[in-house]
């Protein structure tokens with residue numbers, strides 16, 4: 492048996508998956524490391540979601556967490572031959588509109604975008620670099636969160652800053668593109684008519700954003716230069732008046748790192764509620780602060796849906812995805828209720844049951860719930876780009892451990 496591995500490293504979590512190297516890759520094993528730096532936990536699942544193994548190790552960094560995860564996943568699989576590795580890379584800069592095969596020149600180019608995504612990009616690139624050092628002949632593929640948005644118009648991409656700054660790359664990029672690309676492909680299967688229309692996809696997880704997709708192409712997104720813009724998130728503030736940052740520097744003596752810590756890690760649902768960044772905990776709480784945090788979360792989504800509908804010149808459907816979008820029926824109900832002016836009507840029973848099509852009879856637009864799968868999207872791209880390459884001699888999955 493051989494496999495391809497997919498690595499998706501976030502700021503405090505790492506996802507790993509192995510697939511059969513077929514044009515339609517089949518999942519072999521999935522593993523997740525949560526709570527790096529807080530409460531570390533590693534979990535390994537079978538393709539049908541059965542928990543195969545778990546560990547709660549002591550404090551580890553990203554490299555240590557990756558090593559533990561790979562050790563557990565390869566133990567579950569029996570150390571299969573490894574054909575290629577696909578990686579989520581958050582920032583591809585302005586030059587990449589799709590996945591690419593990694594070489595040293597690309598790696599050097601991607602290093603330049605570390606300052607644009609300091610909490611993700613270094614963790615995305617470290618395993619690529621280590622693997623290239625250990626097995627330069629092992630094909631590796633980078634899939635970018637920015638790539639799906641590369642075709643947006645100049646006005647959508649630009650800030651009203653002096654032109655030289657825009658030309659130097661200070662512009663909107665948009666993120667969560669691997670997820671949006673997957674949803675756009677699923678829509679072509681599940682609802683071909685809607686896939687040709689104007690859709691707002693709501694990726695609502697710890698990180699949250701909306702994307703306006705017209706005929707399968709990204710037209711606009713709520714995330715901009717960085718992944719802190721736009722909606723209220725688990726611990727990120729979302730859009731802020733930039734004057735707030737200057738005020739915090741002047742009056743509270745915050746420097747760049749202090750502001751980064753505040754707006755990436757201490758704001759959002761956590762900051763507003765003072766209780767938790769986790770939607771489940773907020774829904775379970777009776778505290779007025781929890782209600783207020785959810786109200787702000789939903790309010791920002793509604794404002795941005797209006798903006799994206801305006802940018803597209805209309806809207807034919809809304810798709811909910813990611814942890815909150817897929818699982819929190821109450822958030823879906825509140826968002827759709829706030830879109831009544833657009834003609835949106837939710838079928839409450841279908842919503843409660845978590846079905847895929849949630850549209851009520853007579854609704855002016857389709858309402859859908861489609862689970863995302865970033866790892867499968869990366870696996871497909873990895874197979875497509877490496878299928879015709881010469882076989883990599885004798886690499887087995889444990890090379891991943893040695894390289895960390």
Ligand code: ADP
Nearest residue numbers: 695696697698768769770771813814815818819
């Ligand atoms: P990430 O951006 O880290 O991939 P996820 O997509 O896993 O995040 O989403 C995490 C969010 O999803 C958390 O706020 C969590 O509370 C929420 N979530 C997960 N399951 C449920 C559920 N059953 N009900 C409500 N919220 C949920």
